[in-house]
Amino acid sequence: MVLKIYNTLTRRKEEFIPLKEGEVGMYVCGPTVYNYIHIGNARPFITFEVVRRFLKFKGYKVKYIQNLTDIDDKMINKAKELKITVLELAEKFIQEYFIDADSLNIEKADIHPRATEHIKEIIELIKGLEEKGYAYEIDGDVFFDVSKFKGYGKLSGQNIEELKEGARVEVDERKKESIDFALWKRMKEGEPSWESPWGKGRPGWHIECSAMSMKYLGKSFDIHTGGSDLIFPHHENEIAQSEAYTNQQFVRYWMHNGYLCLNNQKMSKSLGNIMKVRDISQKYKGEIIRYFILSAHYRSPLNFNEEQLQQAESSLQRLNNTIFNVKHLLKQGKFRKSKDKNDKVILEKRKENEQKFIEAMDDDFNTPVALSWLFSFAREVNIYLNFPSTKNKEVLEKILKFYQELAGEILGIMKVFDQEESFEQEIKKLIEGREEARKKRNWVESDQIRDKLKEKGILLEDTPEGVRWKKR
RNA sequence: GGCGGCAUCGCCAAGUGGUAAGGCAGAGGACUGCAAAUCCUUCAUCCUCGGUUCGAAUCCGAGUGCCGCCUCCA
Known part of the structure; x- marks a missing residue:
């Protein structure tokens, strides 16, 4: 079965063919570490991590890079506000980011490069652009000359003339054209800076991703991802810089996720309508939050509210x-x-449902459909379990393996072998006491014990094979 | 002004030409001492109006409503 990916660049689903057979290079735009992440930020992190997990499941060797933006205007302003250095701010929120990511079962990338640790590469890149005539310097600022790069706008479907007219920002009058963007920014008083051929300063926003992705994945690589709001200008500019520099295709497949909304409005820090991951994860497990995110296709808008989490x-x-x-x-x-016969039937169903699951994931990571096959198989398993006969051990284990692989390893929404219920002595005794009472048909006492356990968060279920208990 | 997205059961959400997946919630039934878990049954014609077609939620046109990008933003 072939994997198809919707490519923002071509606006079509395309068969995925990596540059190098069996290997995939993937770059994910990560957080700017000036605050706690919100659930809208978490959407791409979860979505594209699932892409990574699925690629691995399909047998690809995946090199997964997620950057940490640790220098930009927001970092500087926030550090001033808190009266700490930009570095201290970064250190703090990088830690906090990993705590949140961990609570969402997001595995670490192979490399988490930081912008400030790649100033050398960034300067190198800008120098190259300048030599090739794609960049010009004005008083210590360096800008990219958009008019020199043919194909500007190919990702976002914008044309240069329209963009010029549409410019609503206050334009730096020194630039040749309003759409030219900063590669290097001259130092301002009290801001962090690095030595460069243009004097002290710091990198512009877009250049870091070009420098770091190419450093770790090569001049041309397979997949680059981020939220839709990064298509323009961020990714458009990345393409311009990188391709102007290397003269070859920068990224083959661009993937962008839809927004996460609150009350039908894009969740964003500037609007202030955010829900922090830290707060949500106090109340809901990572698996639940992931389920919620994956219950809609990644390119669709997704509206957040607590009822959705409860349904999840x-x-x-x-x-x-x-x-x-x-x-x-x-x-x-x-x-x-x-x-x-039942054993054989359920094994057959297992195979069928697994295939359907993979088919759905192959179709541009259609997780809602993939999930539906998890439910479909659950029904089959329940019917199998209900049949009054002793079961075959191997079959039972294969059922668990189905969920372990698909729901656990690929989607990260279940922990199949991880729920070690410690059998506390006290609970065991209470359950035994209740069994005694039930044998004597003393329903009042047995119900009292069951209620008591319920208060402790232990639920009892009587089955033909004895009492079953679970937490919560 | 330019570019783009969305509108499917009470809620969430698939489906992009062949007669509406799945989940949550609800109703009825089975099992149970009662429960829980589970099973069975039940539960929509797809924003509006036109058009194309043997046939449309799916294609085209016109509307209506909502959202996004063009500026920091996942």
Whole structure:
């Protein structure tokens, strides 16, 4: 089966063919570390991490780079506000970022390069552009000359003339054209700066991603991703800088996710309508938040509200119940060696559902459809479990493996083998006491014990194979 | 002004020409001492109006509503 990816550059779904067979180079625009991330920031991080996980599942060796922007206007302003250095600010929020990412089961990238640690590469790049005539310096500022780069606007579908007319920002009068953008910014009093051929200063925003992505992935690489708001100008400018410099295609597949909205408005720090990951994760597990994000296709807009999270929790509960019930049977330890018709049927269903799941993911990472096959299989498993017969151990394990691989390793929405319920002695005793009472048909006492356990967050379920208990 | 997206059951959300996946919530039933979990049954004709077609949620046109980018922004 072939993987198809929607490429912003061509506005079409295309078959994914990596530059080098079996290997994928991927660059993800990461956070600017001046504050806690919000759930809107988390959307691309989760989405594209799933892309990475799925590529790995398909057997690709993936090199995954996510940058940390640790120098720009926002960093400088925030540091001033807090009366600390930009470096101190960066250190703090890089740590906080990883705490949040961890709470969302987001695995670390292979490399998390920081802009301030790549000043040398950035200067090199700007120097090259200047030599080739794509950049010009004015009083210590260096700008990219957009008019020199043919193809400017190919990613965002803008044409240069329209952009010039549409410019609504106050324009730096020294620039040749309003759409020229800064590669290097002259130092201002009290701001961090680095030595350069143009005097002291700091890099512009777009140049860091060009410098770092090419350093780690090569002049031309496979996948570059980010939120849709980065298409213009950020990624458009990255293309211009990089391709002007190397004379070859910068990125083959551009992927952009839709916005996450709050009350149908784009969640953004400047609007102030944000929900911090830190706050949400106090109340909802990472798996639930991931489920919520993955329940819509990544390119669609997604509206955030708490009801959605609660629905996600209930939905996920259904899947967890199923694997929980399978694990209960495994713990009972009574198995049959041979396989009967039911065993064969469920193994067949397992294969079918796995294929459907992969098919959905192959179709531009259609996670909502992929999820539906997880539910479809859960129903089959529940029917299988309901059938009154001793089960085959290998079959039960294969069912768990299905969820471990697809829901666990690829989507990161379940922890199949991770829920080690420590069997506290006290609980065990209470359950035994209740069994005694039930044998005597003393329902009042047995219900009291069950209620008592419920208060402790332990739920009891009576089954033909004995009492089953779980937390929450 | 330029470029782009969205509108499908109470809620979420797939489906891009062949007669509406899945989940949450709801209703009825089975199982249970009662529950829980589970199973079975049930639950929409796709914003409006025109058009193309044997056939459209899906294509075209015109509307309506909402959102985004063009400026820092995931």
